[in-house]
Amino acid sequence: MLKTEQNMGLLAEVTMRHTPGDGVHETAIPGLGLIRQSQPTEPLQILHHPAVCIIAQGEKEVALADLRYCYNPAKYLVVSVDLPLSGQVTKASPELPYLCVRIDLDAAMLASVLTEKGASAIAKGSVERGLFISDMSSDLAGAAIRLVRLLDEPEHIPFLAPLLLREIYYRLLAGEQSGAVRHIATAGSKIHQIGRAIAWIKEHYAQPFSIEVVANEARMSPSAFHHYFREVTAMSPLQYQKQVRLQEARRLMVGGAFDAAAAGYEVGYESPSQFTREYRRLFGAPPVRDVTRLRAQGLDLQTA
Structure with missing residues (x-):
């Protein structure tokens, strides 16, 4: 446990070095993003793509429908399919900002590692939730540190990044949630x-x-x-479709190219009143007020 805590401290240091300000920082390593927030945030709804999220410092709460998950440097989060999530940074300050390492999941690479590892097959008909949280290990934290440190030596990224990503996938398959990870990598699951x-x-x-x-x-x-x-x-599938529609409409309005009526029509709503009603129910405010707030606060709709 002490080694894990020490490694998370090192991960926070190297992540801080490569996040000059708040927001999402995509990196020279394909699929690696670093996130920094200097204060707690309001809940923000996004369509989260498959990824591993490791918090190096701070805390966050994530909601999937009525389910809530809290995680911090002692835990890591895995999203295995595109999911409409609400995320809220709950612990952060200018002195100790929220720092997160997001590693997009490459299903083909994960399947390759699974094949080489020779893990047991999943049970026929079994299924796992598309999001889970697991205890952080010192080995996984160490691999994440080495991956982020590659940003200090960009000339080595093409050769070493794929090896370190494979190690991270191996650690996931060897962890306590190996069964859930195998579902992601197994064709036909x-x-x-x-x-x-x-x-x-x-x-x-x-x-x-x-x-x-x-x-x-x-x-x-x-x-x-x-x-x-x-x-x-x-x-349900229809609830999923509704969330995708509303989140896409929000993205179109924040981008400035669409007003509320046009955005609602673009994503499939024929009734402006129904669009406004369902938008308010999901985001807590009508479209114009919500989008004005997002622009004023400079919130990133891709924050992990």
Whole structure:
């Protein structure tokens, strides 16, 4: 435990060095992002892509539908499919800012590591939630430190970054949540089937759809699909579509190219009043007020 705490302190130091200010800092290492916040934030809804998130300093609360997860340097978070999440930094200050290392998951590389490791197969029909939190280990923290430190020697990134990413994946597969990680890497798993359906919904979110059509994308019966989709995402397919629609409308308005009526129509709402009502229910304020606040505060809709 002491070694893990020491490693997290080192990870905070190197992360601080490469985050000159608040916000999301994409790096020269593909798929590696560093996040810094100098004060607690309000809840911010985003569509979170598959990734491993390691908090080096501070604390955060993440909500998936009605489920809440709190994590800090003693824990790490894994998101295995695209999920509509609400995230809130709960512990941060200018002296000790929130610092997070986000590593996007490469399913092909993870599957390659799984094959070489020779891990046992997952149980047929089993399914895991698309988000989980696990205890941090000194080995995983050490691999994360070495990966971020590569930013100090960019000439070595093309050669060493893939090796360090493979080590991180290996540590995930060897950790206490190895079963959940194997679901991500295993072709034909329920996570993969639901992932296909999610990709279809994201592509066609502005259009009405039937459960039968999306279930066919997942290669499942409608009843099985509805059950497994809720197990993975904690919401129904239609609730998922609604969140994707509203988050995309928010992004369009924050970008400045669309007003509320145009954004609502663009994402599939024919009724402006219904759009405003559902937007307020999800984000806590009507579109104009919410977007004005986001612009004034300079909030990043991609914050992890």
